[in-house]
Amino acid sequence: xxxxxxxxxxxxxxxxxxxxxxxxxxxxxxxxxxxxxxxxxxxxxxxxxxxxxxxxxxxxxxxxxxxxxxxxxxxxxxxxxxxxxxxxxxxxxxxxxxxxxxxxxxxxxxxxxxxxxxxxxxxxxxxxxxxxxxxxxxxxxxxx
Amino acid sequence: xxxxxxxxxxxxxxxxxxxxxxxxxxxxxxxxxxxxxxxxxxxxxxxxxxxxxxxxxxxxxxxxxxxxxxxxxxxxxxxxxxxxxxxxxxxxxxxxxxxxxxxxxxxxxxxxxxxxxxxxxxxxxxxxxxxxxxxxxxxxxxxxxxxxx
Numbered sequence: 459x460x461x462x463x464x465x466x467x468x469x470x471x472x473x474x475x476x477x478x479x480x481x482x483x484x485x486x487x488x489x490x491x492x493x494x495x496x497x498x499x500x501x502x503x504x505x506x507x508x509x510x511x512x513x514x515x516x517x518x519x520x521x522x523x524x525x526x527x528x529x530x531x532x533x534x535x536x537x538x539x540x541x542x543x544x545x546x547x548x549x550x551x552x553x554x555x556x557x558x559x560x561x562x563x564x565x566x567x568x569x570x571x572x573x574x575x576x577x578x579x580x581x582x583x584x585x586x587x588x589x590x591x592x593x594x595x596x597x598x599x600x601x602x
Numbered sequence: 603x604x605x606x607x608x609x610x611x612x613x614x615x616x617x618x619x620x621x622x623x624x625x626x627x628x629x630x631x632x633x634x635x636x637x638x639x640x641x642x643x644x645x646x647x648x649x650x651x652x653x654x655x656x657x658x659x660x661x662x663x664x665x666x667x668x669x670x671x672x673x674x675x676x677x678x679x680x681x682x683x684x685x686x687x688x689x690x691x692x693x694x695x696x697x698x699x700x701x702x703x704x705x706x707x708x709x710x711x712x713x714x715x716x717x718x719x720x721x722x723x724x725x726x727x728x729x730x731x732x733x734x735x736x737x738x739x740x741x742x743x744x745x746x747x748x749x750x751x
Contacts, residue, residue: 474658474668475678479686480651483726487645497651497693497726498641530651554695555724560655 476560480530483553493539494549494598504598508545511594512537518561518587521569528589530555538593547597558590624672635683636690637676642728649688649727654678659716660701663709670719672698679723686727694725 483495494500514533516526527533534555542550561569569585576583656675658668675698679691698721701709709717 474656476655476657477678477682478653478655479682482648482650485645485647485731486642496641496648530653534651555651555653556697556722557653557655560653562655562657 474562474564476562478530478557478560480555481535483534484549493542493547494551494600495534495539495553495595496549496551497553497555499551500549500598500600503601504549504551505601506596506598507547508597509594510538510541510545510550510597511592512541514591514593516589518566518569518589519584520573521561521566521571521585524589526589528557528591530557530591530593533591533593538595542595542597545597546599548599550595550597553593553595555593556591558592559587561587624676635680637679637683637694637725638690638692639694641692642730645731646689646692646728647731649686649729651724651726652679652682652686652691653722653724654682655720655722657718657720660706660709660719661716662713663701663706663711663717666719668719670699670721672696672721675721675723679725683727687729688727689730690728691725692728694723697722 483497484490484492486496486501488494512533514527514529514537516524516528518524518528527537534553538550538553565587569587573583573585576585654675656668656670656678658666658670660666660670675696679694683689683691699717699719701717701719705717709715
């Protein structure tokens with residue numbers, strides 16, 4: 459009785475922290491001639507040609523395997539930039555992104571542990587979690 | 603009867619506004635880490651994007667042992683800035699679970715069902731280009747002609 463209570467207490471007190479990092483966007487002033495991507499505006503004059511929203515769906519398998527398109531990098535640098543280019547845009551500004559349900563280290567470890575114990579006991583039950591990321595942005599063309 | 607009246611009085615007197623705040627680190631003019639909800643007017647190099655999420659429960663409606671407040675999240679963002687070798691974070695957005703006093707009182711009464719709490723901060727890590735001048739931007743990227751990226 460004392461051990462489960464201690465574990466529950468540790469779980470509550472533990473830092474349930476999830477950090478998601480992604481690749482760099484465009485610098486100011488822009489140093490290359492690729493698609494301009496920024497979470498803010500641009501110092502250059504531009505015209506807005508539309509807005510884009512991408513919702514990536516994926517699954518996390520066994521706590522550590524990511525399958526599908528629920529990664530911020532893929533949603534911004536591949537899907538968002540590709541859609542903007544398809545619209546004839548030269549950049550995407552005011553990009554907003556949200557990884558809707560990132561896993562904390564404790565949650566990942568717990569799912570990995572459950573998967574391993576399931577496999578070892580002959581159950582072969584893979585613990586999965588549905589994952590979603592949402593990215594929106596304003597597609598622009600530069601006017602000068 | 604008296605307890606019910608007391609409870610009703612507490613509900614009526616409790617504010618329906620939830621407030622939370624976090625002091626920010628010094629601004630970049632002082633050469634320290636900065637966190638801002640706006641962009642920058644000076645040249646910078648993007649280091650990457652970052653999202654920090656802290657998740658936990660509120661025990662008895664008010665106790666926050668996992669640190670799901672803004673202060674803790676901003677502290678974690680500062681740590682990420684240092685780890686990435688950046689100078690600060692720009693264009694930050696904040697999402698936080700905010701319970702009113704009434705909801706917290708309910709949480710205290712029904713203490714066996716702790717309130718879930720979460721705070722998320724997103725932003726772009728940047729490094730200032732102190733020797734760069736705004737200057738003339740490079741050639742415009744050409745509009746897409748339909749070819750795949």
